[in-house]
Amino acid sequence: MDFITSTLNDFYHCCKVPVKAISYEFDEIYKIGYNKNFEILFPLNDISNLVHNEHDCLNHNIKVSKNIYYRIIHISKLNRYKGFFVLGPISTQKCNKNNNSIPYLPLECFDYCAHLLLRIATDKFNRAIDSKSFNPYIKKAIEYVHNHYDQNINITDLCEYLNLNKSYFCSTFKTATGHTFCHFLNYFRVEKSKKLLLETDLNILDIAIAVGFNNQNYYSTTFKRFTGKTPFQYRSCNKH
Known part of the structure; x- marks a missing residue:
């Protein structure tokens, strides 16, 4: 099924x-x-x-x-x-x-x-x-995102950390997950930000920075692309 x-x-x-x-x-x-x-x-x-x-x-x-x-x-x-x-x-x-x-x-x-x-x-x-048998490098990249999503992450630094060619990594990651690395990273950060939106009174800029975005406008645009709502709208609709 x-x-x-x-x-x-x-x-x-x-x-x-x-x-x-x-x-x-x-x-x-x-x-x-x-x-x-x-x-x-x-x-x-x-x-x-x-x-x-x-x-x-x-x-x-x-x-x-x-x-x-x-x-x-x-x-x-x-x-x-x-x-x-x-x-x-x-x-x-x-x-x-x-x-x-x-x-x-x-x-x-x-x-x-x-x-x-x-x-x-x-x-x-x-x-x-979680159940997929990913290439060890892909697993390591996903683990890196889980542990460092709130920090500045770029593909060049990540590939140096993994000791991989950048083109090879991008191609392998897309093949394994179905998504580009940047797409995956932004999605993960948006999901993490939802908890802060609902469980804290932090302003939108502080939340953006807390999950690794260094620009509030980019965070809001990315959030809306994934959810259909701005961070403010999401908080207003779901926070009780």
């Missing part, structure tokens, strides 16, 4: 909310909990048009008719070209006679479902990374 199928099955068994995965080219990959009526409500063509014309629709609730909502989320935080998860439909009205097959869910709970789906996907991705 592949990553996407396993993620969607686990999510559906937890929440009973219909969900599908589609590629970046808007071909269907896998779905669970769906029926033909759901496809009519929010067909692939509508999803494609919405994503292409309104990028802000990602990670937000999408109202397709009275009381009926969907949500679109990137499959991968690291690589937006992996495609999208489409959650829904859900109905925010109980006992809707015309749509009795659509699960009822308060809109605020739909947000929690979206977070759960991402958490399941992230956990499965991390376990897959």
Whole structure:
């Protein structure tokens, strides 16, 4: 069972909310909990048009008719070209006679479902990374990021530390992980910064510096690229 199928099955068994995965080219990959009526409500063509014309629709609730909502989320935080998860439909009205097959869910709970789906996907991705038999140099590079992410890291210095040719390292890292080293490093730093955003009152600049970014604007831009929100928006939406 592949990553996407396993993620969607686990999510559906937890929440009973219909969900599908589609590629970046808007071909269907896998779905669970769906029926033909759901496809009519929010067909692939509508999803494609919405994503292409309104990028802000990602990670937000999408109202397709009275009381009926969907949500679109990137499959991968690291690589937006992996495609999208489409959650829904859900109905925010109980006992809707015309749509009795659509699960009822308060809109605020739909947000929690979206977070759960991402958490399941992230956990499965991390376990897959941990279980891979990486080249020893790649393992050492990942360990280096884990231990020194809050410091200035550049590929040249890292390759000197590993005693590797820079071109060879970049090529090998991309082949092993599916991502460039800089992409991986920025993702790791953004994930570390989320905890500081939610559990401390540090300002955005201090958080950026604490996780290794030396520029607040670059940190904010990078954070939004991975999450769809600025650090301030993420803190406002999730801190209680």
